[in-house]
Amino acid sequence: MIDRILVRYGDLTLKGRNKKRFIDTAVQRVQEKMTSERITLERAHDRLYVRLNGEDPAKVVRDLKTVSGLRSFSLVHKVEKDMDALKKGALDLLQEEIDAPTTFKVETKRADKSFPLTSPEISKEIAGHVIPRMSLLEADVHNPAYTLNVEIRAEGAYLYCGKVEGLGGYPVGSMGKGLMLLSGGIDSAVAGFLSQRKGIETEHIHFESTPMTPIESVDKAIELTERLATYAKKNRILLHIFPLFSLHEAILQNVPEPYHIAILRRMMVRVADNVASQRRIPVLITGESVGQVASQTLTSLHVTDHAATRPILRPLATYDKEEIIRIAERIKTFEISIRPYEDCCQVYVPKSPVTNPRDYYAKRYEGLFDYQGLIDEALRNMVTLTVGKKSGIRLSTSGFSVKEAVEEGGIPHDRFFAE
Numbered sequence: 001m002i003d004r005i006l007v008r009y010g011d012l013t014l015k016g017r018n019k020k021r022f023i024d025t026a027v028q029r030v031q032e033k034m035t036s037e038r039i040t041l042e043r044a045h046d047r048l049y050v051r052l053n054g055e056d057p058a059k060v061v062r063d064l065k066t067v068s069g070l071r072s073f074s075l076v077h078k079v080e081k082d083m084d085a086l087k088k089g090a091l092d093l094l095q096e097e098i099d100a101p102t103t104f105k106v107e108t109k110r111a112d113k114s115f116p117l118t119s120p121e122i123s124k125e126i127a128g129h130v131i132p133r134m135s136l137l138e139a140d141v142h143n144p145a146y147t148l149n150v151e152i153r154a155e156g157a158y159l160y161c162g163k164v165e166g167l168g169g170y171p172v173g174s175m176g177k178g179l180m181l182l183s184g185g186i187d188s189a190v191a192g193f194l195s196q197r198k199g200i201e202t203e204h205i206h207f208e209s210t211p212m213t214p215i216e217s218v219d220k221a222i223e224l225t226e227r228l229a230t231y232a233k234k235n236r237i238l239l240h241i242f243p244l245f246s247l248h249e250a251i252l253q254n255v256p257e258p259y260h261i262a263i264l265r266r267m268m269v270r271v272a273d274n275v276a277s278q279r280r281i282p283v284l285i286t287g288e289s290v291g292q293v294a295s296q297t298l299t300s301l302h303v304t305d306h307a308a309t310r311p312i313l314r315p316l317a318t319y320d321k322e323e324i325i326r327i328a329e330r331i332k333t334f335e336i337s338i339r340p341y342e343d344c345c346q347v348y349v350p351k352s353p354v355t356n357p358r359d360y361y362a363k364r365y366e367g368l369f370d371y372q373g374l375i376d377e378a379l380r381n382m383v384t385l386t387v388g389k390k391s392g393i394r395l396s397t398s399g400f401s402v403k404e405a406v407e408e409g410g411i412p413h414d415r416f417f418a419e
Contacts, residue, residue, distance in 0.1 A: 003052055004049045004051045005049070005060055006049055006075075007047065008047065008071045009022075009023060009026060009070065010166075010168055022170065026174075027041065030067055030070075038053040038054060039052065039319050040053065044153065044154075049076075050064070066167070068168070068170060068171055069172075069199065071166050074162065075162075077093050077158070078156050079159065080157065081112070081152060081157045081160075086126060087126055090159055092150070094137070095134065097146075098136055098146065101137075101138070103138050103143075104138070104145065104148060105127070105146075106123040107150070108150040109149075110124045122150060147206065151311055155219045169199060171403040172201050177201045177202070177283060178193065178195055178203075178282075178313060179203050179276040180202045181284065181285065181286045182225065182286070184206075186328050188230065189333040190287065190324050191315045191413055194316070195285050196314055197231070203281065205240040205241075205272050206272070207268055209244045210243075210401070211245070215405060216401070218241060221239065222239065222391075222395070225237050227332055228333070236391075238387075239384070240382055241382065242379070242382045243401070244267075246377070247371060247378060251263050255365045257351070258352055258353055258354040260353070262357040263366060265304045267371060269305075270307045271378075273307070273309055274306075274375065275382075277309070282310060283310055283313050284308060285313045289320075289324065290318065295353070299355070300411060302359075303357045306359050381401075383403050385413050386408070394409075
């Protein structure tokens with residue numbers, strides 16, 4: 001009975017002269033998710049129809065729910081633009097959908113004005129045909145529990161009941177690229193998801209500091225990237241793993257303790273800015289939320305920003321922790337993030353970190369060691385992985401080098417800046 005899925009674009013249709021580009025990108029993202037060769041796509045004005053050709057509609061809907069830029073979906077049955085075909089199709093659909101007494105109404109939209117009956121007349125005729133043949137149904141035009149939707153369009157007539165909400169936002173890639181500073185915690189993964197939902201194609205950079213931090217913290221970053229790849233362009237994300245140990249050690253040895261985190265954050269942003277410049281990525285993205293920790297006061301964020309030459313987006317800036325956790329649970333990153341393996345921002349935390357750092361002091365303390373030389377050396381040892389939603393990449397090593405762990409494990413990787 002259900003032969004296709006109606007996809008609605010939502011806000012993409014308001015983009016004026018740019019509308020076609022946004023819709024083309026959305027259709028491309030949908031096509032990437034459709035793994036079965038039997039599935040075909042039909043474009044019609046501001047709609048997209050996914051023809052199932054025998055595929056399981058529930059599976060297709062699950063895949064569509066990972067595509068940003070789509071407002072909602074409906075399982076539809078297409079019939080000829082003929083009242084007899086509409087009546088038969090409506091009865092067949094309702095008999096398949098309804099198995100208990102309920103109230104319902106028929107709601108018709110007649111986009112094709114050449115159809116001989118008006119919308120109210122079509123609704124009345126279909127209801128008059130269905131109700132005598134289904135004792136479970138009782139008409140209620142004001143507050144029905146069930147609505148049969150009828151759409152009369154140029155290419156045919158469509159029948160459906162109900163909608164499934166999509167991600168909304170914009171299709172990934174339609175807004176350009178961002179480099180996401182990904183820790184192993186809850187916040188940055190959620191920030192990465194929200195960035196994708198707004199149409200930003202993300203690459204990730206993770207700062208590992210073995211032997212200060214366990215190799216399992218890198219595995220967390222890989223697993224989080226796998227989860228976020230579910231929503232990504234072509235179901236994959238580039239993950240740059242930057243060896244921070246030497247730089248981290250230099251900070252601990254040369255910088256006054258209250259400024260450890262402030263300088264560490266500046267170094268991470270400076271590194272990410274360097275990578276983004278080489279990758280031609282215009283913005284950085286972080287999971288910072290205003291006031292959540294000492295490094296996220298407005299003064300601290302201001303000092304951090306001075307280490308970058310490009311904008312830093314903070315999707316979670318105004319979110320409360322509980323709001324962030326709810327999203328993490330929904331996108332299934334929460335259980336990964338709470339595993340007890342600390343990343344480089346969680347080790348050697350000062351007892352009294354400065355909450356209102358000054359840019360003058362930050363620059364002064366950075367001048368106490370050759371941070372640029374350490375950054376350049378570490379960049380030569382950075383590993384870049386292409387991580388898919390089911391890549392299954394995991395690291396284990398008896399040593400401390402992530403690069404060695406990748407090579408010993410036979411994991412394909414690219415040197416710095418390689419695609």
